[in-house]
Amino acid sequence: MNPEQISQRIALIEAILFVSKEPVEPGRIMEFLDIKDIEEFEKLLAIMEKEHLQDRPERGLLLKRSGGGLQLATKSDLHDDLKAFFTIKQSTKLTLASLETLSIVAYRQPATLAEISDMRGVNSTGPVKNLLQKKLIKITGRKKVPGLPALYATTQEFLIYFGLNDMTELPSLEELTELFEEKEQPSLFK
Amino acid sequence: MESEIPGYQVQTDFFEGPLDLLLHLIRKNKLKIMEIRLSQITAEYLAYLESKKGINPSRESDFLMTAATLIYIKSRSLLPRPENPAEESPEKQLIHSLIEYEKIQKISKMLQDMEYTERLLWRRLEIGENFANREYALKEVSAFQLAEIFFDIVKKKENEQFLYISSKNYSIAEKQTEILTLLGKNGFIDFSDYVAKLDSIEEILVSFFTLLEMIKRHLLIAVQEQLFGTISIYPNEAGKLDN
Numbered sequence: 230m231n232p233e234q235i236s237q238r239i240a241l242i243e244a245i246l247f248v249s250k251e252p253v254e255p256g257r258i259m260e261f262l263d264i265k266d267i268e269e270f271e272k273l274l275a276i277m278e279k280e281h282l283q284d285r286p287e288r289g290l291l292l293k294r295s296g297g298g299l300q301l302a303t304k305s306d307l308h309d310d311l312k313a314f315f316t317i318k319q320s321t322k323l324t325l326a327s328l329e330t331l332s333i334v335a336y337r338q339p340a341t342l343a344e345i346s347d348m349r350g351v352n353s354t355g356p357v358k359n360l361l362q363k364k365l366i367k368i369t370g371r372k373k374v375p376g377l378p379a380l381y382a383t384t385q386e387f388l389i390y391f392g393l394n395d396m397t398e399l400p401s402l403e404e405l406t407e408l409f410e411e412k413e414q415p416s417l418f419k
Numbered sequence: 420m421e422s423e424i425p426g427y428q429v430q431t432d433f434f435e436g437p438l439d440l441l442l443h444l445i446r447k448n449k450l451k452i453m454e455i456r457l458s459q460i461t462a463e464y465l466a467y468l469e470s471k472k473g474i475n476p477s478r479e480s481d482f483l484m485t486a487a488t489l490i491y492i493k494s495r496s497l498l499p500r501p502e503n504p505a506e507e508s509p510e511k512q513l514i515h516s517l518i519e520y521e522k523i524q525k526i527s528k529m530l531q532d533m534e535y536t537e538r539l540l541w542r543r544l545e546i547g548e549n550f551a552n553r554e555y556a557l558k559e560v561s562a563f564q565l566a567e568i569f570f571d572i573v574k575k576k577e578n579e580q581f582l583y584i585s586s587k588n589y590s591i592a593e594k595q596t597e598i599l600t601l602l603g604k605n606g607f608i609d610f611s612d613y614v615a616k617l618d619s620i621e622e623i624l625v626s627f628f629t630l631l632e633m634i635k636r637h638l639l640i641a642v643q644e645q646l647f648g649t650i651s652i653y654p655n656e657a658g659k660l661d662n
Contacts, residue, residue, distance in 0.1 A: 293542075333523060335526070350520065391533040400529075
């Protein structure tokens with residue numbers, strides 16, 4: 230690819246992402262640009278991400294990889310001004326109950342309502358319903374135990390909402406335990 | 420909440436559940452989950468329950484259940500009994516739940532941080548979603564909104580020129596059968612389309628009153644799919660059962 234080609238292609242990718250409401254699958258763009266080599270494509274994205282967006286203070290956008298797709302988003306330091314411009318008072322955040330429920334679903338999926346309630350020590354019907362409505366979790370099937378309870382798993386919206394590309398970006402349970410244990414302060418009185 | 424431990428902060432007035440309260444007590448007493456004897460903090464737990472401080476009333480039964488478990492554990496610890504290593508004691512079970520719950524709290528904290536950083540980035544749709552407050556797509560509309568659209572259409576009609584051949588009398592009863600037939604055929608009526616097709620202001624008026632009357636009698640339901648969107652009229656299935 231010569232520099233001119235690179236610029237043309239980056240311009241096209243930017244335009245496609247600008248128009249798209251949802252993250253665009255990189256495979257589709259590669260096919261369209263007739264790029265066979267994934268590394269070549271990644272190189273292109275890296276140039277776009279860094280030199281064309283991130284490193285330029287006059288640009289308001291950045292390139293995001295979320296839910297397995299590519300997407301344009303605004304830079305985080307513009308958040309307050311955007312909020313003021315669009316006169317949005319407060320954005321709805323997830324409640325603690327919902328976050329706890331999501332944590333269990335994310336790490337135990339597929340999980341039933343009974344398992345979630347048991348781990349939290351409280352009935353979790355409310356947060357599960359709330360998360361279903363927000364499409365952050367979905368029913369993936371039924372557990373083959375008496376009553377055939379619904380099994381819940383996280384969705385693509387979950388990935389997008391938390392800025393993850395795929396589930397492997399969440400630290401594994403083993404890594405988490407290590408992380409938690411390291412943080413624990415050794416007792417001085419031992 | 421007066422937690423001295425930085426990190427996971429409970430922002431609500433309530434403890435999320437009994438495990439949350441227990442962990443709070445353990446941290447407050449600077450104990451380690453693996454080393455504590457639950458019988459020690461039972462008294463404190465019960466005191467909280469009695470004062471209802473930080474207890475979510477709708478979760479009271481969950482708190483009470485754990486209280487029962489704590490008292491059972493305490494009573495067991497007072498009685499001498501042969502050690503049975505194969506037996507899973509309620510104390511071990513509860514401690515296991517506490518360890519697991521502590522992990523959940525930490526994962527929640529991590530998700531919360533991720534949520535915070537992600538919310539600073541705006542994407543397409545973000546504004547629309549925020550304005551709609553991420554509520555359901557369907558919203559029932561008030562008679563006022565219906566009337567507003569109705570007058571808009573009447574205004575449009577007023578500007579149109581018509582040649583009247585003869586005037587026709589419209590009755591609410593006739594209109595009602597007509598609307599019901601239309602609903603039976605199409606399943607729903609697009610309010611603007613429907614009114615736009617009518618011949619005269621007189622007919623529009625009668626139709627509108629018929630619609631209002633039918634909505635009042637719960638035969639129909641008017642639904643607006645989005646803010647400033649068109650209004651659709653559906654037969655009210657629930658209303659039919661009532662009548």
